Amino acid sequence: MSVSDIDLVNAWKQVLSLSKMQPGQTVTILTGADTHPQTLRCAITAASDMGARLNRLDLPPVNAEKSLSRDSLAYLGVTPLTGNNAAIAALKESDLVLDLMTLLFSPEQHDILKTGTKILLAIEPPEVLCRLVPTEADRLRVQAAAKRISAAKQMRITSAAGTDLLCQLGEFPAISEYGFVDEPGRWDHWPSGFVLTWPNEGQSQGRIILDRGDILLPMKDYVSEPIELLVKDGFVTSIQGGLQADLLKEYMASYEDPQAYAVSHIGWGLQPRAHWSMLAHYNKETHIGMDARAFEGNFLWSMGPNNEAGGSRTTACHIDIPMRNCSVAIDAEYTVIDGVVQDDFGLAQASRRKKFL
Ligand code: FE
Helix, strand or coil: CCCCHHHHHHHHHHHHHHCCCCCCCEEEEEECCCCCHHHHHHHHHHHHHCCCEEEEEECCCCCHHHCCCCCCCCCCCCCCCCCCHHHHHHHHCCCEEEECCCCCCCHHHHHHHHCCCEEEECCCCHHHHHHCCCCHHHHHHHHHHHHHHHCCCEEEEEECCCCEEEEECCCCCCEEECCCCCCCCCEEECCCCEEEECCCCCCEEEEEEECCCCEEECCCEECCCCEEEEEECCEEEEEECCHHHHHHHHHHHCCCCHHHHEEEEEEEECECCCCHHHHHHCCHHHCCCHHHHHECCCEEEEECCCHHHCCCCCCCCCEEEEECCEEEEECCEEEEECCEECCHHHHHHHHHHHHHC
16 A cells, blocks of 8 residues: 555654754755655655755665665665765765665764764655654663663573574673664664664574574565574574575675674564564565564574674675564563563563454
């Protein structure tokens, strides 16, 4: 179902209000070849109506020889901003950048954020943006979860399918992704609703069993038969299974980078308006899979860089893997049990679901 311009304008206004955009502030909309025209049109209308001084910066794609798919998260590092000092200067001078292009994981993004500029990424289709327009309640829930990670020494993830992964924590911060940018220098992504951190360098050990229905991104595939990944000293050292395991191995090998196999961010989904089942409804090239990353009670882990958190690892390859039915323990306390978030909101959702089944 499509959404009307007025609904998307109102969604933008909610996001801009939550992001504390003030009349007279400079808002720069960063666009690229894949920017959705309705998202752009409605962002311009909303920000203009709220009194922003508005710029649009359109940058052509780069790196054509490296392109493996149209997914904007499938190749990280070099962006159209790399070495583009004029464009970087314009973004640094802006109060707020609406990134409809995808700067994620680029060093330029860090430089811009350091000046106090806020950056909000928004590249999902308009109807996903409208359904997952963030709220203040999203922020409170995600930040409460981040607080539980902040003081923790370890995260242990288990599942009936056979996953048992132990990650030591403390070197990297807990990151709250709730979908708006209410602090100077903050980056966020609309839509979101999850919490994450990175394990200490070289300190993840165990076994991950991807079960039927778990999700591989950026492939945007549901796992149809189990895949076993062994983790030793922070790196995935073995990937075994059927066809999907072979496809994953070949895809990762194509980057020719051992750093691609490092365990990257780990965390869990807290967004009840995001749905595990949504991936099945979309053409793969029309979205990046944020429903999968955010649905409530997932365990979302990844392989790839940790420079986003202040670590030194950069790699162009990044695999996000949202899993169902996992239990996540922070030190001795469960935050997710069998895919149900152990906070008041998650437990209420779980009991409501039972009545429908
Ligand atoms: Fe990721």
